[in-house]
Amino acid sequence: MTEPQVRSGRPGLERYYILTEGRAAPVGDASSLDVATLVVACSAPEPGIEPEQDAVLRWCRDPLSVAELGAHLELPFNILSVLLADLLNRGLVQARDPLAGTGDRGPDLTLLEEVLSGLQRL
């Protein structure tokens, strides 16, 4: 009989490999995930999901950026993106991309004005 393995320190590349099933980058909708994308859980964690996915759902009961999630869960951005892609595909989380200052219809002056007044109130 072998002793249970005690894990210490940060998860290694092996754990990342298992978590992502060897995928280095997400596919589909999640490939556009940004560090400033806000993620929000659509439902409570289900039994049987990976502990890291469970942690994502718990942290995202209120919207939280991908960067904050990565920092709190100590997961690198690319690994987290793969996890989020799975959660997105299963409809367990929603993602909102950051608003850009310019879009297809040109600059978003209303947004810039909103940012400006927010900063001026600080």
Place this chain on the structure above:
Amino acid sequence: MDYNGFDRPAPPQRAEALHAESRSVKVMVAGGFGTGKTTMVGSVSEIVPLTTEETLTQASAGVDDLVGVADKKSTTVSLDFGRISLNEQLVLYLFGTPGQERFWFLWNGLFKGALGAVVLVDTRRLQSSFRAIEEMERLDVPFVIALNIFPDARDHPVEEVREALAVSPHTPIISCDARDRASSRDVLIALVRHIKERSAAALEPR
């Protein structure tokens, strides 16, 4: 956090929770090593600044700039960031870019979707921010230059600095103290004003 920690994730700090309908915007803080990027992020952030990482693995191999680190299994690039709630439903994320500019483009889309950028400059070492300025111009990211005035720096008239940095007369250059919240906020205000002006100019019929 170790792997076992995932069984009991720390609960989010509820006081800092964002509104359910929140949207985000992002602003980058660039500049050479030691110009005060992390300091500026920390001075205006409403949360304790955090660090997120990207692990560059073999998937990034084949890129010229990685020659020399190709033997390494993975390279970590860190991003310090903070957060400012602009109103109930709009939050600004401020990201301090990694000191090694050559890694920027490997972090896929780091500048994509950003409203703009602040390029911090230490007037005692202007050259350390050259690369950051070049990158902003190449990526066509609207930016302002903030001269972080260190206590032992001598006075540099703005026009002298402009010439030394070879930036266009349209790019605002302002002095700041990155340690000071109000001063850092004023840099962000200058940036957003600049983006607005740039946008308005682009809208004008030719």
